[in-house]
Amino acid sequence: MYRVTQEIEFCYGHRLLNYDGKCRHLHGHNGKAVLVLEGLELDDRGMLIDFTDVKKKIRCWIEDNLDHRMILCESDPVLPTLREMGEALYIIDSNPTAENIARLIFEEAQRKGLPVVEVKLWETSHSCATYSA
Numbered sequence: 390m391y392r393v394t395q396e397i398e399f400c401y402g403h404r405l406l407n408y409d410g411k412c413r414h415l416h417g418h419n420g421k422a423v424l425v426l427e428g429l430e431l432d433d434r435g436m437l438i439d440f441t442d443v444k445k446k447i448r449c450w451i452e453d454n455l456d457h458r459m460i461l462c463e464s465d466p467v468l469p470t471l472r473e474m475g476e477a478l479y480i481i482d483s484n485p486t487a488e489n490i491a492r493l494i495f496e497e498a499q500r501k502g503l504p505v506v507e508v509k510l511w512e513t514s515h516s517c518a519t520y521s522a
């Protein structure tokens with residue numbers, strides 16, 4: 390089994406719904422997504438996958454869609470105000486926890502044909518959540 394890992398750092402804001410703690414308020418993180426790709430075979434270059442292809446497929450998607458955006462749940466009551474202000478948003482249908490953001494990135498990597506088996510989302514330097522196949 391071969392395994393390739395790529396780390397992608399990005400900044401995002403969010404807030405948690407149904408949460409009794411400071412994270413119910415809008416706040417931001419310098420997060421890091423760690424993607425793990427696996428496979429049994431190497432190509433004729435001796436690669437499971439070219440790091441550059443991972444970069445083109447998923448790092449660019451994260452930079453274009455999540456980086457420097459507020460990741461918010463579609464039912465968050467703050468949305469109309471932020472939309473009116475022209476804020477950069479990425480809307481999801483679940484609470485924007487580290488778990489759900491990890492799953493979001495995992496599913497996007499899968500859609501792009503990457504042999505992803507796990508995504509770890511480091512929300513802070515000491516807390517992360519993992520989604521795997």
Ligand SMILES: Nc1nc2c(c(=O)[nH]1)N=C([C@H](O)[C@H](O)COP(=O)(O)OP(=O)(O)OP(=O)(O)O)CN2
Pocket residue numbers: 405412485486487488512513516518
């Ligand atoms: N299982 C999860 N727990 C928490 C999540 C999450 O996404 N999944 N998110 C948060 C908050 O959004 C945020 O990460 C703050 O968490 P906290 O551990 O309090 O982070 P700090 O670095 O600010 O911790 P300090 O100890 O205050 O420095 C909470 N939980």
